[in-house]
Amino acid sequence: MNEISRASVGFRSERGPILIALMLTTGLVAIDATILATAVPSIVRDLGGFASFPWLFSIYLLAQAVSVPVYAKLSDTVGRKPIVLAGIGLFFLGSVLCGFAWSMPALIAFRALQGLGAGAIQPMSMTIAGDIYTVAERAKTQGYLASVWAISSVVGPTLGGLFSQFLSWRWIFFVNVPLCILAAWMLIRSFHETIEPKKHRIDYAGSALLTAGMSLLILAVLEGGQAWAWDSVWSIGAFALGALLLVAFALVERRAAEPVMPLWVLSRRLLLTTTLISLGIGAILIGLTSYVPTYLxxxxxxxPLVAGLAVAALTLGWPIAASISGRFYLRIGFRSTALLGTSIAIVGTIILAATSVHPSVLFVAVSCFVVGLGMGLVATPTLIAAQSSVAWSERGVVTGTNMFARSIGSAVGVAVFGAIANAIILSSTGGAHSPAAVQGASTAVFTAVAVVAALTIVAGLAMPRLRVEDVEFGRAPAAAD
Known part of the structure:
Protein backbone atom coordinates (compact mmCIF):
# COMPACT_ATOMS: atom_id res chain seq x y z
CA MET A 1 0.00 0.00 0.00
CA ASN A 2 1.50 3.32 -1.00
CA GLU A 3 2.07 6.18 1.41
CA ILE A 4 -0.63 8.47 0.05
CA SER A 5 -3.30 5.81 0.53
CA ARG A 6 -2.01 5.11 4.04
CA ALA A 7 -2.88 8.68 4.95
CA SER A 8 -5.89 9.02 2.60
CA VAL A 9 -5.02 12.60 1.76
CA GLY A 10 -4.52 12.56 -1.97
CA PHE A 11 -6.15 15.89 -2.72
CA ARG A 12 -4.53 19.25 -2.03
CA SER A 13 -7.85 20.63 -0.75
CA GLU A 14 -7.78 18.07 2.07
CA ARG A 15 -4.27 18.95 3.20
CA GLY A 16 -4.94 22.59 4.07
CA PRO A 17 -7.25 21.87 7.03
CA ILE A 18 -4.84 19.18 8.22
CA LEU A 19 -1.93 21.63 8.15
CA ILE A 20 -3.97 24.18 10.10
CA ALA A 21 -4.79 21.49 12.66
CA LEU A 22 -1.11 20.55 12.90
CA MET A 23 -0.17 24.21 13.43
CA LEU A 24 -2.78 24.46 16.16
CA THR A 25 -1.54 21.32 17.93
CA THR A 26 2.04 22.58 17.65
CA GLY A 27 0.83 25.85 19.15
CA LEU A 28 -0.32 24.01 22.27
CA VAL A 29 3.25 22.90 23.02
CA ALA A 30 4.86 26.13 21.80
CA ILE A 31 2.74 28.47 23.91
CA ASP A 32 3.08 26.24 26.95
CA ALA A 33 6.87 26.37 26.59
CA THR A 34 6.88 30.17 26.97
CA ILE A 35 3.77 31.15 28.93
CA LEU A 36 4.70 29.62 32.30
CA ALA A 37 7.93 31.52 33.00
CA THR A 38 6.22 34.90 33.48
CA ALA A 39 3.72 33.40 35.92
CA VAL A 40 6.18 31.70 38.28
CA PRO A 41 6.21 34.57 40.85
CA SER A 42 2.40 34.47 41.06
CA ILE A 43 2.36 30.69 41.38
CA VAL A 44 4.93 30.75 44.18
CA ARG A 45 3.00 33.47 46.05
CA ASP A 46 -0.17 31.37 45.83
CA LEU A 47 1.13 27.83 46.35
CA GLY A 48 4.49 28.35 48.03
CA GLY A 49 7.34 25.95 47.32
CA PHE A 50 9.86 28.42 45.90
CA ALA A 51 12.68 25.86 46.15
CA SER A 52 10.67 23.38 44.06
CA PHE A 53 9.48 25.62 41.21
CA PRO A 54 12.33 24.62 38.81
CA TRP A 55 10.71 21.20 38.76
CA LEU A 56 7.76 22.75 36.91
CA PHE A 57 10.09 22.95 33.91
CA SER A 58 12.34 19.93 34.57
CA ILE A 59 9.54 17.39 35.02
CA TYR A 60 7.80 18.60 31.86
CA LEU A 61 11.01 18.32 29.81
CA LEU A 62 11.76 14.91 31.30
CA ALA A 63 8.29 13.46 30.61
CA GLN A 64 8.27 14.86 27.09
CA ALA A 65 11.73 13.57 26.20
CA VAL A 66 11.40 10.00 27.46
CA SER A 67 7.95 9.46 25.93
CA VAL A 68 8.83 10.56 22.38
CA PRO A 69 10.46 7.28 21.23
CA VAL A 70 7.56 5.22 22.57
CA TYR A 71 4.94 7.34 20.81
CA ALA A 72 7.00 7.37 17.63
CA LYS A 73 7.15 3.57 17.45
CA LEU A 74 3.46 3.21 18.27
CA SER A 75 2.60 5.63 15.46
CA ASP A 76 4.35 3.34 12.98
CA THR A 77 2.25 0.48 14.34
CA VAL A 78 -1.26 1.84 14.88
CA GLY A 79 -1.10 5.06 12.86
CA ARG A 80 -0.45 8.74 13.55
CA LYS A 81 -4.02 9.83 14.28
CA PRO A 82 -4.70 7.83 17.46
CA ILE A 83 -1.32 8.82 18.90
CA VAL A 84 -1.66 12.55 18.29
CA LEU A 85 -5.25 12.49 19.61
CA ALA A 86 -4.05 10.62 22.71
CA GLY A 87 -1.37 13.28 23.15
CA ILE A 88 -3.93 16.07 22.89
CA GLY A 89 -6.12 14.23 25.41
CA LEU A 90 -3.29 13.91 27.92
CA PHE A 91 -2.33 17.55 27.41
CA PHE A 92 -5.98 18.56 27.92
CA LEU A 93 -6.27 16.55 31.14
CA GLY A 94 -2.93 17.81 32.43
CA SER A 95 -3.89 21.43 31.70
CA VAL A 96 -7.21 21.15 33.55
CA LEU A 97 -5.56 19.53 36.56
CA CYS A 98 -2.77 22.14 36.57
CA GLY A 99 -5.42 24.86 36.62
CA PHE A 100 -6.99 23.34 39.73
CA ALA A 101 -3.69 22.45 41.44
CA TRP A 102 -3.81 23.00 45.21
CA SER A 103 -0.09 22.72 46.00
CA MET A 104 3.29 22.88 44.33
CA PRO A 105 3.79 19.05 44.44
CA ALA A 106 0.39 18.59 42.79
CA LEU A 107 1.20 21.16 40.10
CA ILE A 108 4.53 19.45 39.41
CA ALA A 109 2.79 16.07 39.05
CA PHE A 110 0.22 17.50 36.65
CA ARG A 111 2.97 19.18 34.62
CA ALA A 112 4.42 15.70 34.09
CA LEU A 113 1.07 14.68 32.59
CA GLN A 114 1.23 17.69 30.28
CA GLY A 115 4.73 16.64 29.27
CA LEU A 116 3.52 13.16 28.37
CA GLY A 117 0.96 14.76 26.08
CA ALA A 118 3.53 17.07 24.51
CA GLY A 119 5.75 14.06 23.83
CA ALA A 120 3.16 12.82 21.34
CA ILE A 121 2.03 16.14 19.86
CA GLN A 122 5.24 17.66 18.51
CA PRO A 123 6.80 14.63 16.74
CA MET A 124 3.44 13.48 15.38
CA SER A 125 2.78 16.91 13.86
CA MET A 126 6.07 16.74 11.99
CA THR A 127 5.56 13.10 11.02
CA ILE A 128 2.09 13.72 9.60
CA ALA A 129 3.44 16.65 7.60
CA GLY A 130 6.12 14.33 6.26
CA ASP A 131 3.45 11.79 5.29
CA ILE A 132 1.18 14.07 3.29
CA TYR A 133 3.64 16.44 1.58
CA THR A 134 6.31 15.73 -1.01
CA VAL A 135 9.99 16.37 -0.41
CA ALA A 136 9.81 19.60 -2.42
CA GLU A 137 6.78 20.82 -0.44
CA ARG A 138 7.94 19.91 3.04
CA ALA A 139 10.28 22.88 3.51
CA LYS A 140 7.43 25.37 3.24
CA THR A 141 5.27 23.17 5.47
CA GLN A 142 7.96 22.95 8.14
CA GLY A 143 8.31 26.72 7.83
CA TYR A 144 4.64 27.10 8.72
CA LEU A 145 5.08 24.84 11.73
CA ALA A 146 8.21 26.74 12.78
CA SER A 147 6.33 30.05 12.48
CA VAL A 148 4.03 28.83 15.24
CA TRP A 149 7.01 28.89 17.59
CA ALA A 150 7.88 32.42 16.46
CA ILE A 151 4.37 33.65 17.20
CA SER A 152 4.24 31.78 20.49
CA SER A 153 7.53 33.29 21.65
CA VAL A 154 5.74 36.64 21.72
CA VAL A 155 2.18 35.59 22.53
CA GLY A 156 3.14 33.17 25.33
CA PRO A 157 4.98 35.58 27.66
CA THR A 158 2.42 38.31 26.94
CA LEU A 159 -0.53 36.10 27.85
CA GLY A 160 1.30 34.79 30.91
CA GLY A 161 1.89 38.31 32.15
CA LEU A 162 -1.67 39.43 31.45
CA PHE A 163 -3.27 36.42 33.12
CA SER A 164 -1.02 36.69 36.17
CA GLN A 165 -1.58 40.43 36.56
CA PHE A 166 -5.28 40.82 35.78
CA LEU A 167 -6.89 37.37 36.20
CA SER A 168 -5.08 34.40 37.75
CA TRP A 169 -2.07 32.27 36.87
CA ARG A 170 -4.50 29.36 36.59
CA TRP A 171 -5.74 30.75 33.27
CA ILE A 172 -2.37 30.02 31.63
CA PHE A 173 -3.48 26.37 31.85
CA PHE A 174 -7.22 26.83 31.29
CA VAL A 175 -6.53 28.64 28.00
CA ASN A 176 -5.35 25.28 26.62
CA VAL A 177 -8.81 23.74 27.02
CA PRO A 178 -10.55 25.33 23.99
CA LEU A 179 -7.36 25.00 21.93
CA CYS A 180 -7.17 21.26 22.64
CA ILE A 181 -10.83 20.76 21.77
CA LEU A 182 -10.51 22.71 18.51
CA ALA A 183 -7.28 20.92 17.48
CA ALA A 184 -8.78 17.48 18.19
CA TRP A 185 -11.98 18.31 16.32
CA MET A 186 -10.09 19.53 13.25
CA LEU A 187 -7.91 16.42 13.14
CA ILE A 188 -10.87 14.07 13.61
CA ARG A 189 -12.75 15.86 10.85
CA SER A 190 -9.95 16.30 8.31
CA PHE A 191 -7.28 13.64 8.81
CA HIS A 192 -8.12 10.07 7.83
CA GLU A 193 -5.83 7.06 7.75
CA THR A 194 -6.19 3.60 6.30
CA ILE A 195 -3.99 1.21 8.26
CA GLU A 196 -3.48 -2.37 7.20
CA PRO A 197 -4.78 -4.75 9.89
CA LYS A 198 -1.79 -6.53 11.36
CA LYS A 199 -1.02 -8.25 14.61
CA HIS A 200 1.77 -6.46 16.45
CA ARG A 201 3.99 -7.41 19.35
CA ILE A 202 4.47 -4.40 21.59
CA ASP A 203 7.97 -4.05 23.00
CA TYR A 204 7.00 -3.57 26.64
CA ALA A 205 10.42 -4.50 28.01
CA GLY A 206 12.27 -2.16 25.66
CA SER A 207 9.85 0.71 26.37
CA ALA A 208 10.21 0.29 30.13
CA LEU A 209 14.02 0.07 30.03
CA LEU A 210 14.35 3.05 27.68
CA THR A 211 11.97 5.20 29.73
CA ALA A 212 13.60 4.32 33.06
CA GLY A 213 17.17 4.62 31.78
CA MET A 214 16.68 7.94 30.01
CA SER A 215 14.64 9.30 32.93
CA LEU A 216 17.53 8.65 35.31
CA LEU A 217 20.16 10.12 32.96
CA ILE A 218 18.12 13.24 32.12
CA LEU A 219 17.25 13.68 35.79
CA ALA A 220 20.94 13.41 36.72
CA VAL A 221 21.86 15.97 34.05
CA LEU A 222 19.08 18.41 34.97
CA GLU A 223 19.62 18.27 38.72
CA GLY A 224 23.40 17.84 38.82
CA GLY A 225 24.93 20.90 40.47
CA GLN A 226 21.44 22.04 41.49
CA ALA A 227 19.61 19.58 43.74
CA TRP A 228 22.81 17.69 44.45
CA ALA A 229 26.55 17.95 43.78
CA TRP A 230 27.94 16.37 40.63
CA ASP A 231 30.17 14.05 42.69
CA SER A 232 27.48 13.10 45.20
CA VAL A 233 26.18 9.58 45.72
CA TRP A 234 22.83 10.57 44.19
CA SER A 235 24.42 11.95 41.04
CA ILE A 236 26.84 9.06 40.49
CA GLY A 237 24.14 6.52 41.29
CA ALA A 238 21.65 8.05 38.84
CA PHE A 239 24.22 8.14 36.04
CA ALA A 240 25.41 4.60 36.72
CA LEU A 241 21.96 3.02 37.02
CA GLY A 242 20.69 4.94 33.98
CA ALA A 243 23.63 3.76 31.86
CA LEU A 244 23.15 0.17 33.07
CA LEU A 245 19.46 0.24 32.10
CA LEU A 246 20.32 1.57 28.64
CA VAL A 247 22.84 -1.24 28.12
CA ALA A 248 20.08 -3.69 29.05
CA PHE A 249 17.77 -1.84 26.63
CA ALA A 250 20.25 -2.26 23.76
CA LEU A 251 20.49 -5.99 24.47
CA VAL A 252 16.70 -6.35 24.55
CA GLU A 253 16.26 -4.39 21.30
CA ARG A 254 18.60 -6.74 19.45
CA ARG A 255 16.18 -9.61 20.08
CA ALA A 256 12.82 -7.81 20.07
CA ALA A 257 10.41 -8.65 17.24
CA GLU A 258 9.29 -5.01 16.92
CA PRO A 259 11.78 -2.89 18.91
CA VAL A 260 10.60 0.47 20.22
CA MET A 261 13.81 2.09 18.94
CA PRO A 262 15.42 -0.12 16.30
CA LEU A 263 19.19 -0.01 16.43
CA TRP A 264 19.33 0.58 12.67
CA VAL A 265 18.26 4.17 13.41
CA LEU A 266 21.80 4.85 14.62
CA SER A 267 23.59 2.50 12.23
CA ARG A 268 22.66 4.29 9.02
CA ARG A 269 25.00 7.14 8.25
CA LEU A 270 22.32 9.63 7.23
CA LEU A 271 20.18 8.99 10.29
CA LEU A 272 23.15 9.03 12.68
CA THR A 273 24.50 12.35 11.38
CA THR A 274 21.09 14.05 11.35
CA THR A 275 20.52 12.82 14.91
CA LEU A 276 23.85 14.32 16.02
CA ILE A 277 22.93 17.59 14.31
CA SER A 278 19.63 17.59 16.20
CA LEU A 279 21.55 17.19 19.47
CA GLY A 280 23.51 20.34 18.62
CA ILE A 281 20.36 22.24 17.67
CA GLY A 282 18.80 21.45 21.05
CA ALA A 283 21.87 22.68 22.93
CA ILE A 284 22.16 25.90 20.88
CA LEU A 285 18.50 26.75 21.38
CA ILE A 286 18.51 26.19 25.14
CA GLY A 287 21.74 28.15 25.52
CA LEU A 288 20.35 31.25 23.85
CA THR A 289 16.76 31.17 25.11
CA SER A 290 17.89 30.54 28.70
CA TYR A 291 20.64 33.14 29.01
CA VAL A 292 19.90 35.98 26.57
CA PRO A 293 16.96 37.45 28.59
CA THR A 294 18.87 37.32 31.89
CA TYR A 295 21.94 38.83 30.23
CA LEU A 296 20.00 41.81 28.85
CA PRO A 304 11.50 41.51 30.53
CA LEU A 305 9.32 42.14 27.48
CA VAL A 306 12.19 43.77 25.55
CA ALA A 307 14.59 41.00 26.57
CA GLY A 308 12.06 38.42 25.46
CA LEU A 309 11.57 40.11 22.09
CA ALA A 310 15.33 40.14 21.54
CA VAL A 311 15.57 36.38 21.86
CA ALA A 312 12.33 36.04 19.86
CA ALA A 313 14.35 37.31 16.89
CA LEU A 314 15.80 33.81 16.78
CA THR A 315 12.36 32.25 16.31
CA LEU A 316 11.61 34.89 13.69
CA GLY A 317 14.63 34.04 11.56
CA TRP A 318 14.00 30.30 11.86
CA PRO A 319 10.66 30.03 9.98
CA ILE A 320 11.83 32.49 7.32
CA ALA A 321 14.85 30.31 6.52
CA ALA A 322 12.91 27.05 6.95
CA SER A 323 10.25 28.08 4.45
CA ILE A 324 12.81 28.86 1.73
CA SER A 325 15.20 26.01 2.52
CA GLY A 326 13.50 23.88 -0.12
CA ARG A 327 14.92 26.13 -2.82
CA PHE A 328 18.39 25.41 -1.48
CA TYR A 329 18.23 21.64 -1.00
CA LEU A 330 16.49 21.16 -4.35
CA ARG A 331 19.49 22.86 -6.01
CA ILE A 332 22.51 22.04 -3.86
CA GLY A 333 21.33 19.04 -1.83
CA PHE A 334 20.60 18.42 1.85
CA ARG A 335 24.21 18.24 3.04
CA SER A 336 25.29 21.52 1.44
CA THR A 337 22.19 23.30 2.74
CA ALA A 338 22.83 22.04 6.27
CA LEU A 339 26.48 23.15 6.08
CA LEU A 340 25.41 26.59 4.85
CA GLY A 341 22.95 26.90 7.73
CA THR A 342 25.47 25.76 10.32
CA SER A 343 28.02 28.25 9.00
CA ILE A 344 25.49 31.08 9.33
CA ALA A 345 24.65 29.95 12.87
CA ILE A 346 28.34 29.93 13.79
CA VAL A 347 28.68 33.51 12.53
CA GLY A 348 25.70 34.56 14.64
CA THR A 349 27.00 32.91 17.81
CA ILE A 350 30.49 34.39 17.31
CA ILE A 351 28.99 37.87 16.88
CA LEU A 352 26.96 37.36 20.05
CA ALA A 353 29.95 36.18 22.08
CA ALA A 354 32.25 38.91 20.73
CA THR A 355 29.81 41.78 21.34
CA SER A 356 28.62 40.58 24.74
CA VAL A 357 31.40 42.56 26.43
CA HIS A 358 29.58 45.68 25.19
CA PRO A 359 25.93 44.92 26.05
CA SER A 360 23.41 46.04 23.44
CA VAL A 361 19.84 44.94 22.80
CA LEU A 362 20.28 45.62 19.09
CA PHE A 363 23.43 43.51 18.76
CA VAL A 364 21.81 40.65 20.64
CA ALA A 365 18.63 40.77 18.55
CA VAL A 366 20.59 40.82 15.29
CA SER A 367 22.81 37.96 16.44
CA CYS A 368 19.80 35.87 17.47
CA PHE A 369 18.12 36.57 14.14
CA VAL A 370 21.23 35.39 12.27
CA VAL A 371 21.38 32.23 14.39
CA GLY A 372 17.70 31.65 13.66
CA LEU A 373 18.33 31.91 9.94
CA GLY A 374 21.08 29.34 10.25
CA MET A 375 18.97 26.97 12.33
CA GLY A 376 16.14 27.13 9.80
CA LEU A 377 18.55 26.00 7.07
CA VAL A 378 19.85 23.19 9.27
CA ALA A 379 16.88 21.75 11.17
CA THR A 380 14.40 21.55 8.30
CA PRO A 381 16.59 19.98 5.56
CA THR A 382 18.14 17.42 7.92
CA LEU A 383 14.74 16.37 9.29
CA ILE A 384 13.27 16.13 5.78
CA ALA A 385 16.26 14.13 4.54
CA ALA A 386 15.89 11.68 7.44
CA GLN A 387 12.11 11.36 7.03
CA SER A 388 12.31 10.91 3.28
CA SER A 389 14.95 8.18 3.46
CA VAL A 390 12.53 5.69 5.01
CA ALA A 391 9.10 4.25 4.29
CA TRP A 392 5.85 5.18 6.07
CA SER A 393 6.26 2.31 8.52
CA GLU A 394 9.57 3.72 9.76
CA ARG A 395 8.98 7.45 9.50
CA GLY A 396 7.51 7.83 12.98
CA VAL A 397 10.56 6.25 14.61
CA VAL A 398 12.94 8.39 12.55
CA THR A 399 11.09 11.64 13.33
CA GLY A 400 10.79 10.68 16.98
CA THR A 401 14.50 9.95 17.21
CA ASN A 402 15.25 13.37 15.74
CA MET A 403 12.98 15.12 18.24
CA PHE A 404 14.28 12.94 21.07
CA ALA A 405 17.84 13.97 20.23
CA ARG A 406 16.86 17.63 20.32
CA SER A 407 15.35 17.17 23.78
CA ILE A 408 18.48 15.40 25.00
CA GLY A 409 20.60 18.20 23.55
CA SER A 410 18.54 20.73 25.48
CA ALA A 411 18.79 18.76 28.73
CA VAL A 412 22.54 18.29 28.44
CA GLY A 413 22.93 21.89 27.31
CA VAL A 414 21.10 23.17 30.40
CA ALA A 415 23.50 21.25 32.64
CA VAL A 416 26.71 22.15 30.81
CA PHE A 417 25.92 25.82 30.31
CA GLY A 418 24.64 26.06 33.87
CA ALA A 419 27.87 24.59 35.21
CA ILE A 420 29.89 27.09 33.13
CA ALA A 421 27.79 30.04 34.29
CA ASN A 422 27.91 28.99 37.95
CA ALA A 423 31.69 28.57 37.84
CA ILE A 424 32.13 32.11 36.45
CA ILE A 425 29.69 33.61 38.95
CA LEU A 426 31.29 31.87 41.94
CA SER A 427 34.72 33.18 40.92
CA SER A 428 33.38 36.73 40.53
CA THR A 429 34.11 39.26 43.25
CA GLY A 430 31.04 41.33 42.50
CA GLY A 431 28.47 38.89 43.82
CA ALA A 432 26.11 36.49 42.09
CA HIS A 433 23.66 39.18 41.01
CA SER A 434 26.08 41.88 39.93
CA PRO A 435 25.96 42.95 36.26
CA ALA A 436 29.66 42.11 35.88
CA ALA A 437 29.16 38.55 37.13
CA VAL A 438 26.15 37.98 34.89
CA GLN A 439 27.95 39.51 31.92
CA GLY A 440 30.98 37.29 32.44
CA ALA A 441 28.86 34.18 32.83
CA SER A 442 26.77 35.04 29.76
CA THR A 443 29.86 35.68 27.64
CA ALA A 444 31.23 32.27 28.64
CA VAL A 445 27.92 30.59 27.80
CA PHE A 446 27.66 32.34 24.42
CA THR A 447 31.20 31.22 23.64
CA ALA A 448 30.27 27.66 24.58
CA VAL A 449 27.23 27.89 22.27
CA ALA A 450 29.57 28.94 19.43
CA VAL A 451 31.71 25.87 20.16
CA VAL A 452 28.62 23.64 19.99
CA ALA A 453 27.72 25.20 16.64
CA ALA A 454 31.24 24.45 15.39
CA LEU A 455 30.94 20.82 16.54
CA THR A 456 27.58 20.56 14.80
CA ILE A 457 29.17 21.44 11.47
CA VAL A 458 31.43 18.39 11.90
CA ALA A 459 28.32 16.18 11.92
CA GLY A 460 27.12 18.06 8.83
CA LEU A 461 30.37 17.30 7.04
CA ALA A 462 29.83 13.60 7.76
CA MET A 463 26.39 13.57 6.14
CA PRO A 464 26.21 11.54 2.93
CA ARG A 465 25.78 13.46 -0.33
CA LEU A 466 22.25 12.68 -1.44
CA ARG A 467 20.19 13.96 -4.32
CA VAL A 468 16.59 14.94 -3.68
CA GLU A 469 15.60 12.45 -6.37
CA ASP A 470 17.05 9.66 -4.24
CA VAL A 471 14.93 10.32 -1.18
CA GLU A 472 11.85 11.26 -3.21
CA PHE A 473 11.69 7.82 -4.74
CA GLY A 474 12.89 5.83 -1.76
CA ARG A 475 16.45 5.02 -2.88
CA ALA A 476 18.16 6.82 0.02
CA PRO A 477 18.71 4.00 2.53
CA ALA A 478 21.30 2.25 0.41
CA ALA A 479 23.00 5.52 -0.44
CA ALA A 480 22.95 6.70 3.13
CA ASP A 481 24.54 3.71 4.86
Missing part, protein backbone atom coordinates in the same frame (compact mmCIF):
# COMPACT_ATOMS: atom_id res chain seq x y z
CA UNK A 297 17.95 42.40 31.99
CA UNK A 298 21.05 42.36 34.23
CA UNK A 299 23.51 44.29 32.05
CA UNK A 300 21.49 47.01 30.33
CA UNK A 301 18.39 46.92 32.52
CA UNK A 302 16.15 45.85 29.65
CA UNK A 303 12.53 45.18 30.70
Missing amino acids: ESTVGAP
